[in-house]
Every structure is written in structure tokens, then in C-alpha cells.
Amino acid sequence: MKDINFADVEFVSSFSKAPLRLPLFQFAFAGRSNVGKSSLINTMLERKIAKTSKKPGKTRLINVYKIGNICYLVDLPGYGYANISKKMQNEWKELVEDYLKFSNLLKKVFILIDMRRDVRNQEKELFFWLNYHHISFDIVLTKCDKLNRKEYSIQLKKFESLNIPFFITSSKTKQGIKELKNYIEKLVFN
Ligand SMILES: Nc1nc2c(ncn2[C@@H]2O[C@H](COP(=O)(O)OP(=O)(O)O)[C@@H](O)[C@H]2O)c(=O)[nH]1
Ligand SMILES: [Mg+2]
Numbered sequence: 001m002k003d004i005n006f007a008d009v010e011f012v013s014s015f016s017k018a019p020l021r022l023p024l025f026q027f028a029f030a031g032r033s034n035v036g037k038s039s040l041i042n043t044m045l046e047r048k049i050a051k052t053s054k055k056p057g058k059t060r061l062i063n064v065y066k067i068g069n070i071c072y073l074v075d076l077p078g079y080g081y082a083n084i085s086k087k088m089q090n091e092w093k094e095l096v097e098d099y100l101k102f103s104n105l106l107k108k109v110f111i112l113i114d115m116r117r118d119v120r121n122q123e124k125e126l127f128f129w130l131n132y133h134h135i136s137f138d139i140v141l142t143k144c145d146k147l148n149r150k151e152y153s154i155q156l157k158k159f160e161s162l163n164i165p166f167f168i169t170s171s172k173t174k175q176g177i178k179e180l181k182n183y184i185e186k187l188v189f190n
Contacts, residue, residue, distance in 0.1 A: 004070050004185050009045045012064040012072070018099035019064060025071040025105050025188055029140075030096070031112030032080030032122065036142035039171035040112065041065070041075055044181055050075055060091055062099060071107070071188050074099070080122055100135055107187050108136050110180075115141040115155050115168065127164065139166035140180065145173045 013019075031037050038050035051063060063075040076096050100109065111126060113119065130137045139159065147155060159166050167183070169176035 008068045010066045014061040025107045028074040028109045030076045033078035035112045043171040110140045145170040
């Protein structure tokens with residue numbers, strides 16, 4: 001099996017319209033704001049390339065990073081902001097749903113969930129919607145360093161009961177990062 005050099009990364013662009021014709025496999029990252037999406041991408045790529053916005057909810061853009069000449073990581077705008085208008089919610093939906101439904105060569109969607117939290121309606125709706133459209137997804141649990149052993153085992157059981165494959169990660173301790181990268185490699189080259 002070939003290797004992907006995740007450090008060989010290039011920022012492609014921020015898209016306000018769904019990029020549907022990217023010529024290589026894509027891995028998309030979705031999740032509510034503050035879940036640790038930018039941190040995860042930066043940790044995987046071993047540099048601070050993913051933009052972190054000080055004003056969450058302001059950017060409705062899809063950020064795309066190209067790894068070597070092999071694949072793309074697609075950073076989808078976060079959902080679940082408390083104070084955003086219906087209009088902005090609809091814009092988010094249209095942009096993200098357009099991309100997920102119609103993008104060429106989308107290999108996998110990773111849905112990030114803070115491991116301390118429970119699965120909420122927004123995630124459940126997203127699971128349902130992705131299944132309905134036959135779009136393949138897994139869960140990536142973030143911030144696993146923030147749980148003590150007891151909390152960890154309680155949450156682990158909860159997520160196991162969903163019957164959706166999941167990774168357990170921390171951008172702080174780098175737990176699970178190698179596994180996630182190996183998995184992406186496997187999906188690209190198989
Ligand atoms: N302890 C810990 N904090 C994290 C982790 N990942 C992200 N954070 C923190 O969570 C906050 C939101 O992270 P960010 O990556 O900007 O989230 P995004 O809005 O989903 O892109 C920041 O303060 C990060 O430092 C993690 O794995 N462990
Ligand atoms: Mg971010």
C-alpha cells in the first residue's frame with residue numbers, strides 16, 4: 001500500500017458555492033461549531049492550516065485542502081450556532097446539502113461529535129439524511145482527553161449502541177489521529 005504524506009498539503013480555496021467537480025477523492029468533515037473540526041484537521045496535517053474563526057457562525061464557506069495529488073479534505077461549515085437566523089440556517093443547509101449530494105468522488109463524511117456530549121437531534125437528522133441519500137459516513141469523537149475513565153466508559157457504551165463506526169480522537173494528545181489517517185489511506189488506495 002502506498003502512503004499519503006499528510007504534510008504535503010495545499011489550501012485550495014474557500015467556496016461559497018458547493019465545489020462539485022473536484023478531480024480527486026474527497027473526505028468531508030462535518031460537525032457543530034466548536035466541536036474541534038479545525039483542530040482535528042490541523043493535527044492530521046501537522047500544521048495550522050485550517051482557519052479558526054474567532055467569530056463562529058459568520059463564515060458559511062467550504063474550505064478545501066489538497067493532500068499531495070491524492071485526495072482532498074473538505075472542511076464543511078459548522079452547524080448548531082445558537083443565534084443564527086433562519087435565513088443563514090437555510091443557506092448552510094443548501095450549501096452543505098448541495099455539496100454532499102452532488103459532489104463528484106466524495107468518499108466519506110466524518111461527523112464530529114464532542115465525546116462528552118450526547119447525540120442530539122441535529123446529528124440524528126444528519127445520519128438519517130445521509131442514509132437516505134446513500135452517502136457513507138462515520139463518527140469521529142473529539143476531545144476524548146477531557147473525559148475521566150468513568151465518563152469515557154459511559155460515553156463509549158452510548159456511542160457503541162448507535163451501531164455507526166466511530167473513531168475516538170483528541171487533537172491534544174493525538175489519540176486516534178494515526179488510525180484516522182490510516183483509514184483514509186485505506187479508502188483511497190483500495
Ligand atoms: N482538550 C481539547 N480541546 C480541544 C480539542 N480539539 C479542539 N479543542 C478546543 O476546542 C475549541 C474549538 O476548537 P476548533 O477546532 O476551533 O473547533 P471548530 O469550531 O469545530 O473548528 C478550541 O478552543 C480548541 O482548542 C481536543 O482534542 N482536546
Ligand atoms: Mg473551525
